[in-house]
Amino acid sequence: MDRGNDRLSLTTDAGAADQDVGRGMRAHSATRVLVGPAAAWGLAVGVPLLFLGVFFAWPVVSLVARGFVTDGALDLGGFGEVLGRPRTWRLVGLTLGQATLGTALSVLLGLPLAYTLYRRSFPGRTLLRGLVTVPFVLPTVVVGVAFRTLFVHSGLLGAWGLEESLAGIVVALVFFNVSVVVRTVGGLWERLDPRAEQAAAALGASPWRVLRTVTLPSLGPAIASAASVVFLFCATAFGVVLVLGGVRFGTIETEIWVRTTQFLDLRSASVLSVLQLVVVTLALFVSGRARARREAALSLVSDVSAARPLRWTPADALVLLVSLAIVGGLMVLPLAGLVARSFRGPTGEWGLSNYVALGTTGERNALVVTVWEALGNSVRTALWATLIAVVVGGLVALVVSRRPRAHGARRAVALLDAAFMLPLGVSAVTVGFGFFVTLDRPLGIPFDLRTSGALVPIAQAVVAVPLVVRTVLPVLRAVDPRLREVAAVLGSAPGRVLRTVDVPLAARSLGLAVGFAFAVSLGEFGATSFLARPDAATLPVVIFRLIGRPGAENYGMALAASVVLAALTASVMMLAERLRGDRAGEEL
């Protein structure tokens, strides 16, 4: 080839020398390189699987088995007995009823809010969005206490008779879950290409018709996805129901707790756990289907926000008013009520006495530790739980974000994805209870994990892992595989590709995941209430204990402690939200 030779003779000396150096550095044996990644991927899959197996599957399966097996033989007697009780069916009905009502109301109230906060821009929108996000991460116990403060006879809404009522529980559930609807639906709505609506309007459709025939159908998958997740959360609600339901109202979840801790009736609790699993599996199945459809729909939307400034048309004004009413009545009122009430002492005088009392163990020594000590426990446990959840969840997200070439491997990845969503649905009480009955001899090792104190962060991590996966995974999935290919072609070994491409790109979402995991761990109550020893009680456990004890002073302390916990969780979440940038809430 004449030109090739020509070029070779023209190559400058410096260039040629450089080239040789570069080449030499890459000349390694190929086989060693191929073994490394395989081992690394094995580890990345193995660690989370081992974690999920030992700390989730095993306890839950053992618990389920306990309902079926007596003295080594299959025995369905427990089922007959538990299912024969009218109380069981009343609780199943209540569980489904409050979940259905809570879901319907959350969607109904969430849609106008999503429109206002994601399709319209106006001064103060960021603040309002932040405000709507807060309830989602507030500890359930805190929310229970806040609404109880409103509903009691002396409370602001005392006259409405909501104390220990189904309506009261539903309102509190809606408070929590409206934010799920707003974030999930709003995220899609904001990015929905407005040109489809404009085309419909140009074809003569009225605004109402556009909404009905174009907008809502486009949002359908997101609404379905949000609704199924909300149903799941409502059906497994624990802290709120326990605090607000009193003796008359409960769910399967609270009944498991009552059976175990008050009656030591483990067999009934096991049977109820199985029942709970059935409900949850159904809801998860529906949610998974809806999520898949939403991810398909998401590919159709633009990357640009379609929000327009708020205009003073009657329709916009109405939606804004409704939104403000929802935020004011449903969110600000209970929280403001809680804060205000926390500054009133046992005799009704204003002051800091409740906060001062946080340094004590309560009236008549209701607690083993002071509230401040409990706060320390909470933060310590939550830090450990966050570390575990981010490592495990990060690995899962990494593995699941890859699309392997082989068909079998692709299926395995999809299966792994689904497996790590299970803890989202399986009730925390079931997990805690499962730990309680199995981990006295983990993997046959005679070392009682239950007394070591390590179980609390582990249980909280199990609950937080799905959130971490859902936060990091979309970001990793959005990384164009060709970016990694470019990096590899430029001489980066797989490990370096991970370090220089994936990690920097996912860093922000990882930060958000840390915030999420920390906030959720701080407020975790279901599993923690089973596992925390009295001398290592966390803040939610302490709050619940305080409101269960007689004495106005204890109640006042519970209020102050709730404010402290809420402030801490909300600050962590607000900080984490800043890391998110303008990405919409797609983690659910």
Added chain:
Amino acid sequence: MRDTAPREAERAEAGPGEAGRVVGEPARPGPAAAQVGPAVGDGAGLEVTSAVVRYGGRRGRAGTTAVDGVSLSVAPGEVVALLGPSGCGKSSLLRAVAGLEPLAGGRVVFGGDDLAGVPVHRRGFGLMFQDGQLFPHRDVSRNVAYGLEAAGVPRAERAARVAELLSDVGLDGYGPRAVATLSGGERQRVALARALAPRPRLLLLDEPLSALDRGLRERLAAELREVLVATRTTAVFVTHDHDEAFAVADRVAVMDRGRLLQVAPPAELWGAPASRRVAEFLGYQAFVPEGLAGTTGRPGADSAAADGPGEREPGGSGDRLVAVGPAGLRVLCGLDNPARATLPGLRWEAAVVATAFRRGRVEVTVDVDLGAGTERLVALSDVGPVAPGALVTPVGPRSGGGLPVTGDTVTVALDPAGCATVPAG
């Protein structure tokens, strides 16, 4: 249209210049190297032998075959374009060479070493995608430095090399810019600099200009050629645009449905497409059976057709087709038209469908039967558009400057300079 050799020589003079070529013809490999299949195996450069790439195959099922037994060689310093319609397997072949797709059959050899089992990052190649794929979390200079960092080049040397490369691609001083602030063309320049920085043994370009708009694409194609030549880079360039392929490559390999149809230098490819399929893809708009062309058409044309087939290149016996290129059909207006005298061969009557002024020429869309049924073709009119001067002082009785209008019947003729012959079938 008879004599290929003189026409090719003529194109070689005129053609490359308009495509912005930097190096002259001497740099082109001779026709001997332009054969399909493995060339002289001197151990240097890229040798692809019977490569097969399949997708979606699993347990027993074959899946789809994207690349079906392609052999291709690229000499050191040579730029070869893989040209073909989308889905023809050209990108898959490129990815297989890079090591991003496994080969289901065949071999990829570089510099005498079989690359089977050599992972992507140890091949020492460069890769550039259609949309650049710059690292969004790195600024321009850190993007360019990426490959150098991977190779462990010391910092000072790295900085010098980055500055040199940015200067090569015309982006002096762009180092600290965030990639999000760059235009499409700038992004591709950065991507090119990044790919070239570690001095790849082979640069693979996957439709690097396709996402850009036309003017920029043409300018960048010329610049790309300039940079590749200046850096003496061996390169394989995938594109679906033949103008782009001709502008950038020393040789063009035409692919269709996973197979390689022809490999040749641009002028040779254009002048002598190996098959009707190749000619179609290059933009030849009609095919007239040579024998049929002689019997139909206007009376008196027979004599012109008589000296036809005999002069064809050796081996061209049997049925051949005249391929009518985008500039292969001329409208003859008025008896005084000079083309009427100079163009040999057949004349046809054609109905004018539309007239358009495009890129400085008048293109007349006509319905015409060249012997294979009525087809809608584009013919060039020699009568140019009205020149600025002519607007002031109209010449002749026809106000359109002699432009045919819809409904006119015009006479068209083949322009041998715009036609080629291909084997039939």
